[in-house]
Amino acid sequence: MIRLVFLxxxxxxxxxxxxxxxxxxxxxxxxxxxxxxxxxxPVLGAAMDATRTKLIVNQxxxxxxxxxxxxxxxxxxxxxxxxx
Amino acid sequence: xxxxxxAEAFDPQAEIAAFTKGRNDAGALVSFVGTCRATTGSAxxxxxxxxxxxxxxxxxxxxxxxETSCRFNCPDLLVVHRVGAIRPGEAIVLVAALSTHRSDxxxxxxxxxxxxKTDAPLWKKETGPAGARWIEPRPEDYARRREAEKG
Numbered sequence: 001m002i003r004l005v006f007l008x009x010x011x012x013x014x015x016x017x018x019x020x021x022x023x024x025x026x027x028x029x030x031x032x033x034x035x036x037x038x039x040x041x042p043v044l045g046a047a048m049d050a051t052r053t054k055l056i057v058n059q060x061x062x063x064x065x066x067x068x069x070x071x072x073x074x075x076x077x078x079x080x081x082x083x084x
Numbered sequence: 085x086x087x088x089x090x091a092e093a094f095d096p097q098a099e100i101a102a103f104t105k106g107r108n109d110a111g112a113l114v115s116f117v118g119t120c121r122a123t124t125g126s127a128x129x130x131x132x133x134x135x136x137x138x139x140x141x142x143x144x145x146x147x148x149x150x151e152t153s154c155r156f157n158c159p160d161l162l163v164v165h166r167v168g169a170i171r172p173g174e175a176i177v178l179v180a181a182l183s184t185h186r187s188d189x190x191x192x193x194x195x196x197x198x199x200x201k202t203d204a205p206l207w208k209k210e211t212g213p214a215g216a217r218w219i220e221p222r223p224e225d226y227a228r229r230r231e232a233e234k235g
Contacts, residue, residue, distance in 0.1 A: 008135050008207030009218040059140045080220045083204030084197055
């Protein structure tokens with residue numbers, strides 16, 4: 001299983017069923033996962049395509065979409081931030 | 085240095101009093117408080133909601149504060165940032181700096197606020213009579229961030 005966290009406006013359109021998923025057989029990297037999410041939830045995929053999306057794996061910023069995923073990972077999808 | 089992300093309302097004056105208590109080593113205190121406005125443009129705001137990513141948000145804000153402190157001769161910094169539901173008039177963020185001389189404290193607070201606007205993992209949603217909208221940094225926020233980076 002891997003945990004998926006959708007923050008900000010992504011959280012508005014992400015269904016609760018995506019919070020924890022069994023890693024699909026054809027998903028090996030972050031890019032695979034992002035593409036898989038977009039196929040499962042086209043509205044969410046479009047929202048991520050329309051803006052700058054940052055990916056966080058196990059609380060660390062991912063700089064490379066070819067990063068491999070393993071069972072037990074937590075991946076967060078972050079839209080542009082707006083603190084302060 | 086203290087960084088706190090809290091869902092509870094806080095009193096900026098009480099936070100500053102606790103932060104400065106007994107600190108006779110510092111010659112300058114500068115603070116900034118950002119509060120929730122009752123209007124945005126011409127629209128009323130009933131509530132501001134700030135989403136965060138527990139653990140990661142605190143870690144990243146701490147990193148930004150440490151970077152800022154290193155850059156300006158190590159002022160002691162305090163950051164308190166609200167998350168969750170915030171009503172107009174309530175404090176959203178407090179950034180305070182204690183330093184030997186005033187210029188480091190002024191710059192540290194200004195630059196850290198610029199960083200928080202674009203780089204703190206927090207997401208604001210305003211709700212009013214016209215509905216809800218997510219707020220994203222404005223082009224001028226990104227411009228200030230680039231200027232801050234250049235120093």
